[in-house]
Amino acid sequence: MEQLVEEFGHPTYTSFPVIAARLLLATLYGAVIGFEREWRNRPAGLRTHILVCVAAATFGILTVEIVHAPMFAQEAVKVDPIRVVEAVTAGVAFLAAGSILFSRGEVHGLTTGAGMWLAGAIGVACGLGLWQVAGFATLIVLIVAGLLHRLQPRAGLVEDQDEEKPASASAKRPRG
Numbered sequence: 001m002e003q004l005v006e007e008f009g010h011p012t013y014t015s016f017p018v019i020a021a022r023l024l025l026a027t028l029y030g031a032v033i034g035f036e037r038e039w040r041n042r043p044a045g046l047r048t049h050i051l052v053c054v055a056a057a058t059f060g061i062l063t064v065e066i067v068h069a070p071m072f073a074q075e076a077v078k079v080d081p082i083r084v085v086e087a088v089t090a091g092v093a094f095l096a097a098g099s100i101l102f103s104r105g106e107v108h109g110l111t112t113g114a115g116m117w118l119a120g121a122i123g124v125a126c127g128l129g130l131w132q133v134a135g136f137a138t139l140i141v142l143i144v145a146g147l148l149h150r151l152q153p154r155a156g157l158v159e160d161q162d163e164e165k166p167a168s169a170s171a172k173r174p175r176g
Contacts, residue, residue: 012065013064013065013067013068013069014061014064014065014129018129019061022057022060022061022126022127022129022131023054023057023058023061023126023127025057025126025131025134026053026054026056026057026122026123026126026127026134027050027053027054029053029119029122029123029126029134029135029138030049030050030051030052030053030054030119030122030123031046031049031050032138032141032142033049033053033115033118033119033122033138033141033142033145034046034047034048034049034050034119036141036142036145036146037049037112037115037145040145042109042111042112043099043109043112044099044109044112044113044115044116048116049115049116049119052092052095052116052119052120052123053119053120053122053123053126054123055088055120055123056088056092056119056120056121056122056123056124056126056127057123057124057126057127058123058127059084059087059088059123059124059127060084060085060088060123060124060125060126060127060128061127061128062084062127063081063084063085063127063128064081064127064128064129066079066081066084067079067081084124085124088120088123088124089117089120089121091120092116092117092119092120093117095116096112096113096114096116096117097113099112099113099116100112100113111145115141115145118137118141119141121137122134122137122138122141125137
């Protein structure tokens with residue numbers, strides 16, 4: 001029993017209120033990005049972006065803790081914190097790639113995939129305590145995904161008047 005208390009009772013390098021604040025901020029930023037995706041009725045919306053951002057923040061926090069953990073202070077153990085960032089990047093890229101579809105000669109979901117990838121980066125920034133980077137990156141996501149969406153030409157919405165198309169084709173919207 002004493003060993004169990006020792007295992008779960010050791011302090012973290014970062015105080016718990018700071019850890020909680022970092023995770024909650026990642027939740028908020030992920031929600032902002034996810035809400036924009038939900039609002040546009042895109043795949044990978046609110047919950048997905050929150051989970052990606054919080055997971056990445058958790059990995060960022062774990063990176064800080066691992067670097068300062070006494071068990072890794074031995075000379076034989078070499079810790080490279082950038083490997084966590086690389087792993088998060090690869091993992092989120094894998095998820096984002098799953099949101100990209102190619103059908104009928106069109107690519108769908110690229111913006112959603114890119115948003116998920118950036119949500120992972122924002123989460124890592126939150127986890128490492130780089131809140132200014134995370135906040136500014138979130139602002140850029142909203143500008144790119146929200147405001148620039150209005151400036152993008154609407155390919156596929158202009159139909160050829162001479163050609164008859166099935167009703168489902170006229171209701172089709174570009175996704176991304």
